[in-house]
Amino acid sequence: MTDSSDETTPEADYNEILSKLEALLRKHQGNPSASVSVGADGKAEAFHSAAHGTASEQRPLIAVDEIPTLTEMVYLAPETLSPQPDITSLLEQILDAALGDAKADLHADARKILVQSLESRLFRL
Secondary structure (H helix, E strand, O other), X not given: OOOHHHOOOHHHHHHHHHHHXXXXXXXXXXXXXXXXXXXXXXXXXXXXXXXXXXXXXXXXEOOOOOOOOOOOOOOOOHHXXXXXXXXXXXXXXXXXXXXXXXOOOOOHHHHHHHHHXXXXXXXXX
């Protein structure tokens, strides 16, 4: 007997991969991270943390009540999604940043093959 709460859905896996890739890209671009959470009353609370800050140093940003908050979520099955050009671009940027950090040079054809391999691993194509 398996506990279904321990298993993750493909949508959750896909969203987790995308959020990790975006966080990695923000890290390499030096952008601070920002997150938004919706409280029980439906009002959005945004938190901003500096690139070197910790979660305890987050300070709330005040959301304007007149601005509507989107609360609907749409889930698409990963098998219906093909790797989007923006995901390919994101992977290329992350790979370029990692190669730059390692001071490694990679031929354009090898770089393209590596990005395609990463896509196939991430999306099981």
